[in-house]
Amino acid sequence: MAEGMGDVNGLADDRALLGRTSTAERVSDILRSRIAEGYFPPGTRLSEDSIGGALGVSRNTLREAFRLLTHERLLEHQLNRGVFVRVLTEADVVDIYRTRSLVECAVVRGLGTPPYTVDGLADAVAEGRRAAREADWKGVSTANIHFHRELVALAGSERTDELMRSVFAELRLAFHVVDDPRRLHEPYLVRNRQILQALQEGRRDEAETLLAEYLDDSLRGVVDAYAARVADGERTGA
Incomplete structure (x- = not known):
């Protein structure tokens, strides 16, 4: 399956959902919803720069959101390659x-x-x-x-x-x-x-x-x- 970035279009619109108290939990909510809506297919590599820039959040906040979604089995971290949307068995x-x-x-x-x-x-x-x-x-x-x-x-x-x-x-x-x-x-x-x-x-x-x-x-x-x-x-x- 493709390892491209997937569709980040519209994430800037979701930025308003973060409000003034940007948190990793809110970022993970947005990304989970995007996965559920089919914007990020299995095998997609998620770019910290692209997503962080679109949402206007720090790298540390985004990494924490990735960690939360990895715990939910939606993402996986591949050593020296990055974070990917999981391919299910x-x-x-x-x-x-x-x-x-x-x-x-x-x-x-x-x-x-x-x-x-x-x-x-x-x-x-x-x-x-x-x-x-x-x-x-x-x-x-x-x-x-x-x-x-x-x-x-x-x-x-x-x-x-x-x-x-x-x-x-x-x-x-x-x-x-x-x-x-x-x-x-x-x-x-x-x-x-x-x-x-x-x-x-x-x-x-x-x-x-x-x-x-x-x-x-x-x-x-x-x-x-x-x-x-x-x-x-x-x-x-x-």
Whole structure:
């Protein structure tokens, strides 16, 4: 995978998010969001000069942010080469989905008595449909992640939200290996709507069942993409 800098466009706009009390935690929040939105693909080398200049932060602050994201398994430091966005293994993907199943299904199971506040889910479904109409499959992927982020937010737990922010950022790294993003993501536009509708109508148990099946099928799709990538590499000697 490419080792180029990736897309730093827009980071200067994020600079305002740092406010007057620039911290490594806020820088790591920005970079995590950029990874989750697909701006920095796996294998990308992150330039301290480019990112630090765009955000207007010191080298020490940026290095601390890199350290935090390395701890979250989003980045890795390669000796004498620099800091890179991680390339996930198939085992990483399986573990990500295991975590998603444990957390997301538990969130739905624990929703309590309807009605549920699902405006964020509805917005993410609409976002995905708009992106699909424009054949923007990266946008569909982003909307899909937004849908599940909003689903987790239904728990009303800052700790769970924080845990899953890193998981969803890792998930985006997994999606980068898929050669046909339309084939992977398009079916889930309908399935997201089905989960949304079940929750809108107060059918929590059905929503949990739909979600569990969804995650199982999605895992198989991504693992198959990894297997195909490995097979292609073996054929080409890469």
